[in-house]
Amino acid sequence: MRVVYLFLFGAIVAVFLFLRKCADRKVEKITGKEIVREDEEYLGSWASKTKNSYIAFRLRRDGTFHYSLAEYPVNDTTKISGKYELLNSPGGNLNYFPRLCTFNESGDTLFNYYIRYITPYNSTVDKYSKMVLSPNSVFDTIEYVFYRIKQ
Amino acid sequence: MRIIFNWCSLFFLVLVITGCSSNSNKKAVDPADLDSILAEEAKNAPGPVRNNLSADELIKVSNCNNAACVQLFMKDLATDFVHAKKGEFASLTRSAIKDTAGQEMIMPVSTLYFSKDPGADWRIAHTVHKSEISNQLLNEFTAKGFSLQDSGYYSPAKALAYHYTSVQYPGKVLYFSTTYKPWGSKGIYLSANWVSFVFEVLSAQ
Numbered sequence: 598m599r600v601v602y603l604f605l606f607g608a609i610v611a612v613f614l615f616l617r618k619c620a621d622r623k624v625e626k627i628t629g630k631e632i633v634r635e636d637e638e639y640l641g642s643w644a645s646k647t648k649n650s651y652i653a654f655r656l657r658r659d660g661t662f663h664y665s666l667a668e669y670p671v672n673d674t675t676k677i678s679g680k681y682e683l684l685n686s687p688g689g690n691l692n693y694f695p696r697l698c699t700f701n702e703s704g705d706t707l708f709n710y711y712i713r714y715i716t717p718y719n720s721t722v723d724k725y726s727k728m729v730l731s732p733n734s735v736f737d738t739i740e741y742v743f744y745r746i747k748q
Numbered sequence: 749m750r751i752i753f754n755w756c757s758l759f760f761l762v763l764v765i766t767g768c769s770s771n772s773n774k775k776a777v778d779p780a781d782l783d784s785i786l787a788e789e790a791k792n793a794p795g796p797v798r799n800n801l802s803a804d805e806l807i808k809v810s811n812c813n814n815a816a817c818v819q820l821f822m823k824d825l826a827t828d829f830v831h832a833k834k835g836e837f838a839s840l841t842r843s844a845i846k847d848t849a850g851q852e853m854i855m856p857v858s859t860l861y862f863s864k865d866p867g868a869d870w871r872i873a874h875t876v877h878k879s880e881i882s883n884q885l886l887n888e889f890t891a892k893g894f895s896l897q898d899s900g901y902y903s904p905a906k907a908l909a910y911h912y913t914s915v916q917y918p919g920k921v922l923y924f925s926t927t928y929k930p931w932g933s934k935g936i937y938l939s940a941n942w943v944s945f946v947f948e949v950l951s952a953q
Contacts, residue, residue, distance in 0.1 A: 630773075631773075632770050632773065633770045633772035633773055634770060634772075638772050641772070641773070641776070642776075644779055644782060645782075646782045646783060646786060651779075651782075653779070716772070716775065718770075718771050718772055719771055720771075720775075723775065724775070725775050725776075725777050725785060725789075726772050726775035726776060739854060742789075744776075744777050744782065744785060745772065745773075745775060745776040745777065746776055746777055746778070746779045746782075747776045747777065747778055747779070748776075
């Protein structure tokens with residue numbers, strides 16, 4: 598009898614997750630915003646600011662990529678659209694981080710950075726969701742911190 | 749039938765409440781607040797306060813003869829040194845270091861490496877990448893009574909090493925060398941083309 602309950606519980610969870618996924622996609626379609634779940638924390642809009650510039654990019658579920666750069670004091674904003682790919686480390690080697698590659702419409706590479714850190718879905722450590730990109734997988738190199746921004 | 753209907757209603761109610769509510773999306777920030785958030789994050793994560801280990805610390809860590817001991821010692825210094833991977837600690841302070849071609853590279857100001865490979869000779873070396881810091885550290889040892897006793901080719905560093913001893917620290921010998929190969933092919937020294945100043949305190953026992 599307990600096995601039946603267990604099966605029933607599993608079925609309810611599966612139905613719940615399926616319906617949640619359907620609801621998420623519908624809401625995404627209506628609002629145009631990514632509903633981020635476990636293992637897809639990279640999705641959404643990210644931004645970073647320095648003294649000289651404001652950089653924002655968006656990774657959409659359909660694989661499209663939007664990038665905008667505003668350099669101060671000039672008010673013009675450069676906007677680029679294209680595609681992105683997430684490349685996992687070769688053979689699941691843990692010495693390498695996954696890589697984020699983005700391309701503009703003509704196929705030129707815009708980003709080719711390692712994702713050194715990304716706030717996990719259920720993180721209680723980070724107050725803000727952030728993504729750390731690095732041109733190198735070696736720990737002691739430059740890193741760029743981007744924060745998830747409200748869309 | 750009514751009970752089933754009630755359970756279904758509850759299920760959909762839970763779905764509506766939890767669905768579309770994403771933890772990651774909740775942690776999104778307003779672009780207009782980025783300045784204050786960046787300032788807050790910088791405040792909450794104070795940077796390293798120093799560049800290298802002191803002479804005292806090098807003498808203390810020289811008592812270690814296994815990896816666990818060094819790691820435990822460096823655990824207290826986690827605010828200044830990052831444990832990159834086994835056998836490799838690097839200063840969190842970064843600086844522009846010039847290579848032999850005059851090109852500047854951003855890298856840790858100092859590192860502490862120790863042997864981790866099975867069968868390798870035990871060695872702990874503190875490598876400094878700036879001559880000013882090296883001179884300062886050497887002066888610290890001099891202040892502790894270390895004086896030059898000898899010199900000779902030191903194969904682990906593939907360079908001439910100067911040996912210093914002090915009556916205040918019997919059994920301790922400081923090996924100081926200036927080299928391009930402080931650790932052969934390891935960590936950031938895989939193809940090092942910048943000069944390194946290596947400090948190793950050896951115990952006579």
